[in-house]
Amino acid sequence: MAFELVIKNANVATASDRFCCDIGVSAGKVVAMASSLPAGEKTIDAKGLLTLPGGIDSHVHLEQPGPPHIVMADGFESGTLAAAFGGNTTVMPFCLQRKGHTLRQALSDYHGAAEGNCHVDVSFHLIVSDPTSAVLGQELPALVEAGYTSLKVFMTYDDLVLTDRQMMEVMAAAKETGALVMIHAEGYDTIRFLVDRLERAEKTRPFYHGPSRPVAVEREATHRAISLAEITEVPIMIVHVSNREAMEEIARAQDRGLKIFGETCPQYLVLTEADMDREQMEGAKYVCSPPPRTSEHQQACWEGLTRGVFQVFSSDHCPYRFAEDGKLNSRGKESFRWIPNGIPGIETRLPILFSEGVKKGRIDVNRFVALTSTNHAKTYGLYPRKGTIAIGSDADIVLWDPEIRKTIRQSDLHHNCDYTPYEGLQVTGWPVTTIVRGKVIIEDGVLVDAGKNGQYLERDRSALLSSADLMR
Numbered sequence: 001m002a003f004e005l006v007i008k009n010a011n012v013a014t015a016s017d018r019f020c021c022d023i024g025v026s027a028g029k030v031v032a033m034a035s036s037l038p039a040g041e042k043t044i045d046a047k048g049l050l051t052l053p054g055g056i057d058s059h060v061h062l063e064q065p066g067p068p069h070i071v072m073a074d075g076f077e078s079g080t081l082a083a084a085f086g087g088n089t090t091v092m093p094f095c096l097q098r099k100g101h102t103l104r105q106a107l108s109d110y111h112g113a114a115e116g117n118c119h120v121d122v123s124f125h126l127i128v129s130d131p132t133s134a135v136l137g138q139e140l141p142a143l144v145e146a147g148y149t150s151l152k153v154f155m156t157y158d159d160l161v162l163t164d165r166q167m168m169e170v171m172a173a174a175k176e177t178g179a180l181v182m183i184h185a186e187g188y189d190t191i192r193f194l195v196d197r198l199e200r201a202e203k204t205r206p207f208y209h210g211p212s213r214p215v216a217v218e219r220e221a222t223h224r225a226i227s228l229a230e231i232t233e234v235p236i237m238i239v240h241v242s243n244r245e246a247m248e249e250i251a252r253a254q255d256r257g258l259k260i261f262g263e264t265c266p267q268y269l270v271l272t273e274a275d276m277d278r279e280q281m282e283g284a285k286y287v288c289s290p291p292p293r294t295s296e297h298q299q300a301c302w303e304g305l306t307r308g309v310f311q312v313f314s315s316d317h318c319p320y321r322f323a324e325d326g327k328l329n330s331r332g333k334e335s336f337r338w339i340p341n342g343i344p345g346i347e348t349r350l351p352i353l354f355s356e357g358v359k360k361g362r363i364d365v366n367r368f369v370a371l372t373s374t375n376h377a378k379t380y381g382l383y384p385r386k387g388t389i390a391i392g393s394d395a396d397i398v399l400w401d402p403e404i405r406k407t408i409r410q411s412d413l414h415h416n417c418d419y420t421p422y423e424g425l426q427v428t429g430w431p432v433t434t435i436v437r438g439k440v441i442i443e444d445g446v447l448v449d450a451g452k453n454g455q456y457l458e459r460d461r462s463a464l465l466s467s468a469d470l471m472r
């Protein structure tokens with residue numbers, strides 16, 4: 001019987017290998033890898049391209065409820081379409097528990113929104129904002145068992161912040177059930193103090209978002225999160241690390257043998273605090289938390305990626321329009337305090353890391369694959385089904401043109417946001433063809449299957465719970 005799909009002349013890079021072969025796909029899985037395979041029902045010649053495991057973006061926000069009158073620009077349809085165009089085959093958005101609600105209520109709404117609307121595969125992290133004993137004692141264990149094996153907690157934001165005691169309750173429950181805890185590490189009280197003081201001094205332009213959340217705020221919270229994790233003896237992932245001091249906190253914890261993991265994002269490699277200082281209200285386009293820092297901190301984030309302090313590189317796609325229902329809501333114009341935090345980046349994550357990392361000689365292509373795909377799969381319980389190209393794995397494959405030069409332009413992107421913070425950035429390398437479980441979704445930069453056949457993925461427990469050495 002013929003293969004459904006054959007990729008000829010595949011120049012494959014995984015997290016650990018480089019080799020050339022033909023790839024045969026049946027029933028959505030890689031079933032053959034050999035020096036020469038016969039043509040399939042569909043055959044693609046990948047000569048001149050790199051053949052990579054599809055990107056996994058384990059930190060995105062889609063259709064997330066927020067403050068009144070503020071709308072997240074991307075739901076599942078546009079968000080996963082942009083993801084596919086950006087070379088991703090799986091994305092992991094956050095399902096947010098509102099205070100007073102259960103996790104199951106949140107999941108029911110969120111599954112309803114995703115169902116039938118996804119161009120790539122999806123799996124949800126939970127956001128725990130109301131860790132009652134019923135939530136932690138009954139709901140969470142059942143949900144972890146059902147494949148929701150990761151959750152995020154926040155050390156800041158009015159609607160989400162947990163006390164240290166609550167953080168420890170969550171960590172203890174996570175240890176019990178085998179969930180991986182992701183932590184947004186910025187200190188709530190310090191930020192409130194600084195925001196109030198800046199406002200009293202009439203320092204309200206978008207630029208002051210940065211000074212309201214300085215490096216020390218993130219370093220302190222990172223240190224505190226690590227301490228709480230050490231005391232409760234539970235592995236944690238510190239997400240969206242922006243600077244040297246937080247990175248060094250994580251590195252020190254790792255050197256002490258603690259299972260502390262780290263993530264950084266494109267905004268911390270190519271944006272700086274100066275972007276929030278752009279004239280008029282343009283600076284609002286760069287307001288995210290933690291804020292972009294300085295070139296010295298960018299350098300530190302690169303070190304985190306090359307030294308193995310950071311295991312995953314995610315977009316933190318959190319799209320708010322530069323318009324009345326987003327960044328420029330009426331109160332946002334009065335003070336940075338009311339500018340919704342977050343920027344879009346689901347389609348540009350891979351090109352930015354490839355161009356700035358691989359092309360500029362900072363990382364090799366294997367490390368690129370590890371940081372953008374394989375380590376996400378291992379961290380969040382999807383490996384080896386996802387995150388590699390191997391016999392038996394899902395045929396989630398991206399064909400990548402390593403030489404094409406592009407200038408990032410909003411007009412070329414597929415998200416539903418009205419701007420990109422990376423406008424004008426020149427990159428070399430871009431995904432041309434995206435294959436999800438053997439189905440070609442994007443071919444030569446054109447959407448060829450709009451069927452929205454993305455599936456929901458139940459996940460195993462994180463591989464990091466048992467062995468941290470799985471990843472560098």
Ligand code: URP
Nearest residue numbers: 184288289316318341342
């Ligand atoms: O500013 C950001 N990153 N907003 C998104 C929510 C989060 O904290 O990840």
Ligand code: ZN
Nearest residue numbers: 184239240289
């Ligand atoms: Zn966060």
Ligand code: ZN
Nearest residue numbers: 240289290316
């Ligand atoms: Zn954030």
Ligand code: ZN
Nearest residue numbers: 059061316318
């Ligand atoms: Zn986020």
